[in-house]
Amino acid sequence: MRGVVLTVIALIATLSAFAKTELKWVDATELGIHGHTKQTDKSPYYRFDHTPYEGFSKGIIKHSKESAGLYITFKTNSPQVSASWETSSNSMLDNMSGIIQRGLDLYIKQNGKWEFVGVGRVPVNAKVTKYKRCIIKNLPNGENEFLLYLPIWCEIKRLEIGVNADAEIQGLPSPFRHKVVVFGSSITHGASASRAGLTYTALLSRNLGIDFVNFGFSGSCKMQPQFLEFLKGVEADAFLFDAFSNPTTDQIKERLNNFVDEMVKSHPGKPLIFLMTPFIDSINSRVYKTRITRRDTAAEMMKALSKKHKDVYLLDVKDVLGKESTIDGTHPNDLGFYRFVNAYQTKIAKILKKYGIKGK
Amino acid sequence: MRGVVLTVIALIATLSAFAKTELKWVDATELGIHGHTKQTDKSPYYRFDHTPYEGFSKGIIKHSKESAGLYITFKTNSPQVSASWETSSNSMLDNMSGIIQRGLDLYIKQNGKWEFVGVGRVPVNAKVTKYKRCIIKNLPNGENEFLLYLPIWCEIKRLEIGVNADAEIQGLPSPFRHKVVVFGSSITHGASASRAGLTYTALLSRNLGIDFVNFGFSGSCKMQPQFLEFLKGVEADAFLFDAFSNPTTDQIKERLNNFVDEMVKSHPGKPLIFLMTPFIDSINSRVYKTRITRRDTAAEMMKALSKKHKDVYLLDVKDVLGKESTIDGTHPNDLGFYRFVNAYQTKIAKILKKYGIKGK
Numbered sequence: 001m002r003g004v005v006l007t008v009i010a011l012i013a014t015l016s017a018f019a020k021t022e023l024k025w026v027d028a029t030e031l032g033i034h035g036h037t038k039q040t041d042k043s044p045y046y047r048f049d050h051t052p053y054e055g056f057s058k059g060i061i062k063h064s065k066e067s068a069g070l071y072i073t074f075k076t077n078s079p080q081v082s083a084s085w086e087t088s089s090n091s092m093l094d095n096m097s098g099i100i101q102r103g104l105d106l107y108i109k110q111n112g113k114w115e116f117v118g119v120g121r122v123p124v125n126a127k128v129t130k131y132k133r134c135i136i137k138n139l140p141n142g143e144n145e146f147l148l149y150l151p152i153w154c155e156i157k158r159l160e161i162g163v164n165a166d167a168e169i170q171g172l173p174s175p176f177r178h179k180v181v182v183f184g185s186s187i188t189h190g191a192s193a194s195r196a197g198l199t200y201t202a203l204l205s206r207n208l209g210i211d212f213v214n215f216g217f218s219g220s221c222k223m224q225p226q227f228l229e230f231l232k233g234v235e236a237d238a239f240l241f242d243a244f245s246n247p248t249t250d251q252i253k254e255r256l257n258n259f260v261d262e263m264v265k266s267h268p269g270k271p272l273i274f275l276m277t278p279f280i281d282s283i284n285s286r287v288y289k290t291r292i293t294r295r296d297t298a299a300e301m302m303k304a305l306s307k308k309h310k311d312v313y314l315l316d317v318k319d320v321l322g323k324e325s326t327i328d329g330t331h332p333n334d335l336g337f338y339r340f341v342n343a344y345q346t347k348i349a350k351i352l353k354k355y356g357i358k359g360k
Numbered sequence: 361m362r363g364v365v366l367t368v369i370a371l372i373a374t375l376s377a378f379a380k381t382e383l384k385w386v387d388a389t390e391l392g393i394h395g396h397t398k399q400t401d402k403s404p405y406y407r408f409d410h411t412p413y414e415g416f417s418k419g420i421i422k423h424s425k426e427s428a429g430l431y432i433t434f435k436t437n438s439p440q441v442s443a444s445w446e447t448s449s450n451s452m453l454d455n456m457s458g459i460i461q462r463g464l465d466l467y468i469k470q471n472g473k474w475e476f477v478g479v480g481r482v483p484v485n486a487k488v489t490k491y492k493r494c495i496i497k498n499l500p501n502g503e504n505e506f507l508l509y510l511p512i513w514c515e516i517k518r519l520e521i522g523v524n525a526d527a528e529i530q531g532l533p534s535p536f537r538h539k540v541v542v543f544g545s546s547i548t549h550g551a552s553a554s555r556a557g558l559t560y561t562a563l564l565s566r567n568l569g570i571d572f573v574n575f576g577f578s579g580s581c582k583m584q585p586q587f588l589e590f591l592k593g594v595e596a597d598a599f600l601f602d603a604f605s606n607p608t609t610d611q612i613k614e615r616l617n618n619f620v621d622e623m624v625k626s627h628p629g630k631p632l633i634f635l636m637t638p639f640i641d642s643i644n645s646r647v648y649k650t651r652i653t654r655r656d657t658a659a660e661m662m663k664a665l666s667k668k669h670k671d672v673y674l675l676d677v678k679d680v681l682g683k684e685s686t687i688d689g690t691h692p693n694d695l696g697f698y699r700f701v702n703a704y705q706t707k708i709a710k711i712l713k714k715y716g717i718k719g720k
Contacts, residue, residue: 092484094458097552097687103454108643117643118689124452124484138645192457192554194687194694203684283468283477286498324563324694327457327554329478334554334693338684 021164023082028072028159031171035070037181037213037234045070045156047215053226060220062090067150068189069201069214074161075145076169080137081106082162083120083148086130088155095328096192098124101153105197106135107206109145114175114206117146119195129157145172149196152189152214176211178357181234183227184242187277188216192331200332203341208349209359212240222247223255232266237357239263239270240348244298245277252294256301264309271355272309273348274302276316278340280326313351317343381524383442388432388519391531395430397541397573397594405430405516407575413586420580422450428512428549429561429574434521435505436529440497441466442522443480443508446490448515455688456552458484461513465557466495467566469505474535474566477506479555489517505532507566509556512549512574536571538717541594543587544602547637548576552691560692563701568709569719572600582607583615592626597717598633599623600708604658605637612654616661624669631715632669633708634662636676638700640686673711677703 033044040049048064050056056064065088087102099105104120120133150156163169182188182201190199197203201212213236221227223243231239243259244252263272276295282288302314320343325336332340352358393404400409408424410416416424425448447462459465464480480493510516523529542548542561550559557563561572573596581587583603591599603619604612623632636655642648662674680703685696692700712718 092458094463094482094484095479095554097457098452098454098484099687110643115643116640116684116686116689119455119687121688122454124454124486126485136644138647139643140645194455194552194554198684198693280476283470283475283500284496284498285500324476324558324698326476327459327479328481329476333558334684334687334695335698336694338695 021080023162024165025084025160025162026169028161031072031074031161031169032173033070033072034174035211035213037179037215037236043155045150045159048230053229056226057220060217063189063217063220065155066090066153067156068152068196068216069199070150071147072150072159072161073145073147073172073175074169075143075172076163076167077143078163078167078169079139079141080134080164081139081146082132082134083159084132084162085120085159086157087151088157089126089129090154091126092124093153095331096153096190097194098122099195100151100190100193102151103195104133104135104151105149105195107147107149107197109147114147116197147175149202152196152199174211176205176209177359178210178237179213179235180210180238180240180352180357181213181215181231181236182240182242183221183231184216184240185221185245185277186216186218186331187245188214188221188242189218190214190216191218192327192333193337194334198334198337200337200341203337204345204348207341207345210352210357216242219246221245222251223259228259228262232262236267237270238352238355239267239272241272241274242277243274244294249290249294249297252298252301256298257305260305260309260312264312269311271311271313271351273313273315273351275344276314278320278332278336280321280329282329315344315347317347320344381440383522384525385444385520385522386529388521391432391434391521391529392533393430393432394534395571395573397539397575397596403515405510405519408590413589416586417580420577423549423577423580425515426450426513427510427516428556428576429559430510431507432510432519432521433505433507433532433535434529435503435532436523436527437503438523438527438529439499439501440494440524441499441506442492442494443519444492444522445480445519446517447511448517449486449489450514451486452484453513453551455691456513456550457554458482460511460550460553460555462491462511463555464493464495464511465509465555467507467509467557469507474507476557507535509562512556512559534571536565536569537719538570538597539573539595540570540598540600540712540717541573541575541591541596542600542602543581543591544576545581545605545637546576546578546691547605548574548581548602549578550574550576551578552687552693553697554694558694558697560697560701563697564705564708567701567705570712570717576602579606581605582611583619588619588622592622596627596630598631598712598715599627601632601634602637603634604654609650609654609657612658612661616658617665620665620669620672624672629671631671631673631711633673633675633711635704636674638680638692638696640681640689642689675704675707677707680704
């Protein structure tokens with residue numbers, strides 16, 4: 001009963017907020033969707049078109065349609081910004097907020113920097129998939145530039161931005177230069193930042209002004225032949241790999257050498273930067289042993305590979321995460337990602353700069 | 361269809377994990393529930409008995425039954441620790457993980473310090489309220505001490521700890537000394553840490569060895585007469601207040617002086633420490649103005665009150681949170697709470713020490 005009353009109150013509040021100001025709604029596709037390697041012809045909100053590659057699992061196909069890493073950017077003189085969006089009804093997970101899974105995350109440019117503004121919240125209810133929210137109002141007068149991150153764990157079916165009826169709105173090109181494809185696990189995908197703008201790919205993009213493309217596939221980044229096939233053909237200026245989180249030690253032994261050799265052949269002269277997976281010591285002796293063995297195997301193989309290929313790098317900062325930095329023993333929380341980015345950002349930027357890859 | 365298959369697989373995996381080892385289950389109430397000011401006769405898992413006080417809202421009554429801040433502690437020589445628990449079906453929110461809302465958070469003592477072990481995960485589905493999980497296995501041989509935090513956003517109906525059938529398990533007294541009651545808002549309640557052990561009251565308790573009792577009532581910490589009535593009678597060694605997040609400026613003007621005077625009268629010689637609410641600058645000019653006015657009002661009144669009463673303190677560290685430290689513009693994420701605790705912990709400890717309140 002109380003829930004119903006609250007829902008009605010919320011509904012009235014929402015309606016009256018919208019009633020006060022007449023809005024016009026602009027489809028996000030007109031403003032431009034960014035953050036892909038390349039827009040698919042299936043949906044502008046898909047990260048990746050799996051159809052040319054056979055043998056992908058259902059999980060990978062599901063993740064390929066999620067909008068992780070995608071964003072729009074626009075300028076408007078509207079004193080408020082609203083959004084109306086519809087998502088798939090993918091089940092939610094308990095180790096991420098609903099906001100990062102289906103909500104929106106808005107930034108504004110101030111003094112040349114992107115500053116967090118607010119989020120588009122969602123009810124935690126698998127069946128509700130349509131949302132309409134005022135994300136921010138009472139904005140500074142005049143024209144402002146915005147960056148809106150899409151959710152990481154659902155498909156976007158539709159997204160419209162609502163501005164005051166008498167305001168102007170215009171899509172902008174991506175504020176980030178180049179394309180650095182980041183192929184990785186759930187950690188790259190974004191688990192478990194609290195909102196989409198706090199994933200490490202988003203943090204690196206804002207901090208360095210370079211477009212780090214989120215190609216994180218939770219649980220599925222195992223250097224499979226299908227992914228290799230895609231990565232060989234993709235247009236990118238550089239590659240970053242979180243490649244040692246998902247495969248077994250045996251898979252690394254089987255696949256890593258060929259994966260790197262093939263990538264070097266397909267992308268001569270481009271940097272291929274491998275990051276060692278950050279993890280906390282597990283008290284579970286078997287998990288701990290598995291992680292250490294995998295890390296040591298990867299490190300040893302990468303040592304040889306980076307000697308063999310001049311553009312292949314391993315970045316391996318020890319004990320990056322520190323205490324209290326995961327939600328569940330595996331996935332960094334916001335403190336973990338903050339430390340992770342702090343530990344790796346300068347090293348990544350330094351390598352990229354050697355190849356002429358730098359932000360504005 | 362795929363969901364069903366996954367559920368069946370998960371079920372088989374869970375059953376087979378349990379099938380391998382015969383477990384015995386011990387009710388948590390036999391081990392002892394800690395973290396209250398006083399156990400109610402309604403349920404050992406309620407934080408607070410609202411019944412002696414008239415006029416509490418339904419929201420406050422709901423929160424009073426939640427297990428935020430409660431924990432159990434035990435020692436066992438079992439090589440694994442499992443839990444079986446049942447919660448209320450409170451609706452979940454999108455600005456916190458499912459894990460903090462209904463899951464469990466386990467720590468182990470190593471070299472005299474509490475170290476994170478793992479979580480008891482939950483499906484994000486309001487209707488599922490019974491869970492059985494192995495939280496950790498392959499533990500170091502011999503006897504280990506554990507600290508298990510209960511969820512912050514639901515009622516616990518039942519909690520049992522599962523250890524190997526041939527193992528010993530024994531409840532322990534709270535590892536934390538004294539009682540510091542922390543009366544506050546959603547921020548004190550725990551929104552939006554990623555798990556229960558990362559709320560600031562839990563962090564302070566582990567860091568200082570002092571029992572900070574979570575008396576956070578999301579949205580409802582307004583120095584109401586009913587809360588004052590309770591706080592006047594409660595047995596505690598000190599009080600910490602996050603009292604300026606929820607009330608309006610007018611409510612602060614109306615209630616703060618009387619609230620403090622009455623608390624001083626009821627708890628002579630005990631420290632009453634007020635924390636200024638940490639917040640990030642909002643780009644919403646109206647929200648910003650409201651927050652600043654409220655902060656300035658509270659600061660001015662507290663200045664006079666701390667002059668009037670020798671045991672009344674205001675701790676007000678500016679710009680504690682910094683960038684990227686909230687999930688939604690209001691609630692600190694794990695990075696925010698980390699910075700918050702770093703900024704305030706030493707100052708709090710210093711005051712408490714003057715009154716003989718310190719950890720082991």
